[in-house]
Amino acid sequence: MTQPLLSIRDLHLRMSSFDGRAHVLNGINLTVNRGEIWGLVGESGCGKSLTGLSVSRLQPTPPAHYTAGEILLEGHDLLKLSQAEMQRLRGKRIGMIFQDPTTNLNPAFRIGDQLVDVALAAAERDPDVIGCSPNAGRRERRQAARKLAGEMLARVGIPNALARLNDYPHQFSGGMRQRVLIAMALIGRPDLLIADEPTTALDVSVQAQILELIKNSVKDFDMGVVLITHNLGVVAQTCSHVAVMYAGNIVESGPVAAVIGNPVHPYTRALMSAIPTRETRRGELRGLAGSVPNLITPPPGCRFAPRCQFAQPACTAAMPTPVSVGDSHAAACIRVNEMEALVDD
Amino acid sequence: MTTTEPNTADDFATPRRDRLRRAFFRFSQSKLSMLGAAIVAVVIFFTVFGTVLAPYPEHVGGGVDTASRFIPPSAAHPFGTNELGQDVLSLVMAGTTVSVLAGFGVVLIGSVIGTLVGAVAGFARGWVDEVLMRLTDLTLTIPGLILAMAIAAALGSGFGNMVIAIALSWWPGYARLVRGEVLAAREEVYVTAARALGATPKRILFRHILPNVVSPIIVKMSLDMGFAILTVAGLGFIGIGVRPPTPEWGTLLSVSRSYMPDYWWTAMAPGMAMFLAVFGFNLLGDGLRDILDPKARR
Amino acid sequence: MTEIMLEIDNVSKIYPGRRGIFGSSPEVHALKNVSLSVRKGESFGLVGESGSGKTTLTRSILHLETPTSGSIRVQGQDLGKLSDAELRRLRSRVQIVFQDPYASLNPRMSVYDIITEPLVIHHETLGLTNRQRSDRAAELLSLVGMGPQHLHRYPHEFSGGQRQRICIARALASGPELLLLDEPTSALDVSVQAQVLNLLCELQDRLGLTYFFISHDLAVVRYLCDRVALINRGELVEQGDCADIFDAPESEYARMLIGAMPEVKVPASAGRGG
Numbered sequence: 001m002t003q004p005l006l007s008i009r010d011l012h013l014r015m016s017s018f019d020g021r022a023h024v025l026n027g028i029n030l031t032v033n034r035g036e037i038w039g040l041v042g043e044s045g046c047g048k049s050l051t052g053l054s055v056s057r058l059q060p061t062p063p064a065h066y067t068a069g070e071i072l073l074e075g076h077d078l079l080k081l082s083q084a085e086m087q088r089l090r091g092k093r094i095g096m097i098f099q100d101p102t103t104n105l106n107p108a109f110r111i112g113d114q115l116v117d118v119a120l121a122a123a124e125r126d127p128d129v130i131g132c133s134p135n136a137g138r139r140e141r142r143q144a145a146r147k148l149a150g151e152m153l154a155r156v157g158i159p160n161a162l163a164r165l166n167d168y169p170h171q172f173s174g175g176m177r178q179r180v181l182i183a184m185a186l187i188g189r190p191d192l193l194i195a196d197e198p199t200t201a202l203d204v205s206v207q208a209q210i211l212e213l214i215k216n217s218v219k220d221f222d223m224g225v226v227l228i229t230h231n232l233g234v235v236a237q238t239c240s241h242v243a244v245m246y247a248g249n250i251v252e253s254g255p256v257a258a259v260i261g262n263p264v265h266p267y268t269r270a271l272m273s274a275i276p277t278r279e280t281r282r283g284e285l286r287g288l289a290g291s292v293p294n295l296i297t298p299p300p301g302c303r304f305a306p307r308c309q310f311a312q313p314a315c316t317a318a319m320p321t322p323v324s325v326g327d328s329h330a331a332a333c334i335r336v337n338e339m340e341a342l343v344d345d
Numbered sequence: 346m347t348t349t350e351p352n353t354a355d356d357f358a359t360p361r362r363d364r365l366r367r368a369f370f371r372f373s374q375s376k377l378s379m380l381g382a383a384i385v386a387v388v389i390f391f392t393v394f395g396t397v398l399a400p401y402p403e404h405v406g407g408g409v410d411t412a413s414r415f416i417p418p419s420a421a422h423p424f425g426t427n428e429l430g431q432d433v434l435s436l437v438m439a440g441t442t443v444s445v446l447a448g449f450g451v452v453l454i455g456s457v458i459g460t461l462v463g464a465v466a467g468f469a470r471g472w473v474d475e476v477l478m479r480l481t482d483l484t485l486t487i488p489g490l491i492l493a494m495a496i497a498a499a500l501g502s503g504f505g506n507m508v509i510a511i512a513l514s515w516w517p518g519y520a521r522l523v524r525g526e527v528l529a530a531r532e533e534v535y536v537t538a539a540r541a542l543g544a545t546p547k548r549i550l551f552r553h554i555l556p557n558v559v560s561p562i563i564v565k566m567s568l569d570m571g572f573a574i575l576t577v578a579g580l581g582f583i584g585i586g587v588r589p590p591t592p593e594w595g596t597l598l599s600v601s602r603s604y605m606p607d608y609w610w611t612a613m614a615p616g617m618a619m620f621l622a623v624f625g626f627n628l629l630g631d632g633l634r635d636i637l638d639p640k641a642r643r
Numbered sequence: 644m645t646e647i648m649l650e651i652d653n654v655s656k657i658y659p660g661r662r663g664i665f666g667s668s669p670e671v672h673a674l675k676n677v678s679l680s681v682r683k684g685e686s687f688g689l690v691g692e693s694g695s696g697k698t699t700l701t702r703s704i705l706h707l708e709t710p711t712s713g714s715i716r717v718q719g720q721d722l723g724k725l726s727d728a729e730l731r732r733l734r735s736r737v738q739i740v741f742q743d744p745y746a747s748l749n750p751r752m753s754v755y756d757i758i759t760e761p762l763v764i765h766h767e768t769l770g771l772t773n774r775q776r777s778d779r780a781a782e783l784l785s786l787v788g789m790g791p792q793h794l795h796r797y798p799h800e801f802s803g804g805q806r807q808r809i810c811i812a813r814a815l816a817s818g819p820e821l822l823l824l825d826e827p828t829s830a831l832d833v834s835v836q837a838q839v840l841n842l843l844c845e846l847q848d849r850l851g852l853t854y855f856f857i858s859h860d861l862a863v864v865r866y867l868c869d870r871v872a873l874i875n876r877g878e879l880v881e882q883g884d885c886a887d888i889f890d891a892p893e894s895e896y897a898r899m900l901i902g903a904m905p906e907v908k909v910p911a912s913a914g915r916g917g
Contacts, residue, residue: 233905
């Protein structure tokens with residue numbers, strides 16, 4: 001295989017605040033290829049959104065400070081780009097969808113105009129986007145962009161798309177607005193889509209449709225997707241791969257079937273047993289005691305050790321490194337090979 | 346989720362003090378806020394001790410020294426002397442008391458009246474709101490200084506009357522602010538929770554709504570202090586405020602107006618004092634808004 | 644025949660439309676002839692998506708909203724026919740836990756003040772001295788798995804899960820029999836959700852509470868509830884025993900909702916790449 005689409009290598013991010021410096025990302029390694037949907041899951045405060053924001057370079061520095069590592073988009077380190085260069089990449093190479101569809105559309109403009117602006121901006125880099133030569137007149141280019149906007153809206157499943165280009169954001173329901181945002185993220189034909197909790201604010205029935213839409217777009221556009229969510233169910237439904245994060249580290253990663261079918265890291269296991277399923281009997285749901293550690297003075301060694309039921313003295317000695325447990329399935333736990341025996345007990 | 350998970354309670358030993366320290370940290374991040382706080386501290390210091398510390402206390406009481414009229418700034422008189430031979434520095438220092446106390450009185454009375462009117466209007470809604478807010482609008486249509494002049498003319502001049510006169514034109518701003526805040530606060534979930542518990546309206550207003558609208562009121566009070574001092578000085582300037590010989594910045598400036606530009610120092614000291622006080626209170630207000638106003642936060 | 648705790652009888656709520664220069668809005672039928680009854684000691688789940696009318700129904704049960712027609716009875720007492728004093732007394736028996744633990748606690752009140760507030764409000768009915776209130780506050784905190792060291796702290800110092808525990812303690816303070824749970828875990832992380840759900844189960848067993856559990860999360864409802872009703876656009880679509888509805892949904896809507904549930908199932912085909 002050639003160069004991966006996105007490769008995050010040993011990314012370290014520090015945040016300064018009144019309380020001190022928090023090491024919020026602590027050596028993140030993640031590789032996303034075209035056609036893959038990577039789910040990034042974990043509890044709030046584990047650094048999953050920060051990872052997404054780092055890739056799109058939307059995390060303001062300061063207070064954040066990248067102390068080590070690189071984020072390679074087809075070999076180019078995004079951390080070395082200026083904000084202006086980054087601005088050109090966003091929208092064109094990197095598309096983004098956020099949790100709240102209401103605040104991410106400008107209420108004062110028709111959605112058609114907002115889509116056209118994004119398309120024209122993307123076309124400056126790659127005229128193919130609107131299928132119109134760069135020498136064409138302004139008017140012609142605008143028309144082409146508008147046509148594309150209509151097609152995109154139809155594609156994300158908005159009925160009567162051409163007519164709705166003239167509508168304002170408030171005329172759309174929450175689910176429809178999220179579709180518009182997806183259309184906006186996809187209109188520049190990005191190579192990489194970062195979706196940060198795209199369905200958390202939506203109803204389950206709408207959520208299923210939006211996830212399906214993201215899945216189909218991956219096939220249509222040959223993109224790579226990083227889907228940030230706290231919901232393992234969403235991951236199981238949508239993703240091809242998953243990375244489970246805890247307190248600034250990826251603790252387990254691999255293909256969804258492997259990780260969810262056979263979770264080996266105690267944290268992944270704990271997360272999964274906290275979700276009520278058909279078989280869970282009343283009062284038998286297993287929560288996870290304690291809370292996410294303070295990242296200013298993180299616990300020594302494995303950050304999950306204080307909450308881990310399998311922790312032993314060796315766990316606090318050093319931060320565990322990922323151990324391969326199968327085809328591209330890895331977990332950062334020193335007892336990973338004993339896990340099966342431990343669970344059986 | 347932009348930062349780390351908020352620390353849980355177990356991490357703190359003394360929550361209240363920690364909250365203060367945190368607020369002070371945020372406040373001290375802005376150099377301008379700190380400058381404002383420093384100026385205000387100096388102004389308050391002179392409000393309390395200005396009369397006592399004045400180098401020529403006899404001048405403060407109205408004593409004149411015709412032999413030394415219009416001495417330019419010198420070692421003995423850093424800001425020179427005025428047409429009566431009084432030390433300008435002493436007068437300005439002593440004048441702080443009247444100006445700042447009057448300004449504070451105006452803001453205090455104005456905010457109390459305004460808060461009451463606004464809270465009742467926002468909480469009761471319906472016709473009570475309608476009547477109170479139209480009354481507020483009516484007061485707003487009359488220029489403040491002119492209303493104050495009219496009231497001062499009717500009540501007669503003097504410190505107390507001046508304060509009351511300005512305060513009566515000052516409250517509508519607070520009424521509008523508080524009404525808006527109360528309208529927003531009454532929709533908070535914790536207010537609904539209190540209603541579900543069966544809390545009386547009085548309890549909801551005083552326990553749940555008002556404590557949560559105090560911050561914007563305090564911010565507005567500190568921002569308003571500067572303008573109130575200016576207004577007090579303005580009334581003094583046009584001669585219906587505090588009468589000489591009681592030193593007051595506006596009156597001092599008004600008198601020295603006749604001797605400009607030859608004896609410029611008579612105007613400079615009160616003018617600078619006013620400028621600094623207004624500037625300081627405004628910076629302080631901005632800084633307080635940054636730490637107190639939840640909308641500006643995070 | 645078990646005792647009926649809450650009976651909702653043919654309740655409708657219509658919000659009148661508006662007519663103005665800047666366009667008019669038609670009247671909104673938030674609830675259409677909703678009838679259901681909740682038995683004493685059971686957990687009754689109400690499932691609906693946003694805009695389905697579940698919030699209106701909850702507010703009506705709390706008498707924060709008056710239904711346009713129909714009646715709501717709590718242990719036989721019709722809410723619409725109670726005097727203010729009787730209503731106040733009833734409020735000590737019906738309590739609610741809201742969805743957002745960050746918004747439902749007054750940031751200016753200490754945990755002690757928050758938990759004892761119901762005791763102060765209902766002091767006529769409960770008749771507790773200051774001393775007894777303090778004891779009760781500590782007891783309530785320990786009931787929800789927190790300690791007396793938390794009494795004099797403020798809400799912002801707590802995590803979401805802890806805040807929700809405080810909300811539950813406040814709801815339990817006046818010794819209610821019926822607890823409305825308005826999506827109490829949807830703002831929480833799964834691990835914390837599990838803790839709160841377990842706490843709710845435990846409290847129900849210990850105190851014999853009746854739960855009216857509002858949620859859009861079917862998995863949680865299936866876990867906690869005995870019976871469930873589905874509401875869509877103000878109308879009840881289906882109601883019955885939890886197991887029946889999940890195993891054999893009758894209505895199209897129920898099938899759609901259950902089908903859309905994001906369950907942690909291992910996908911049949913493993914993802915490619917890697």
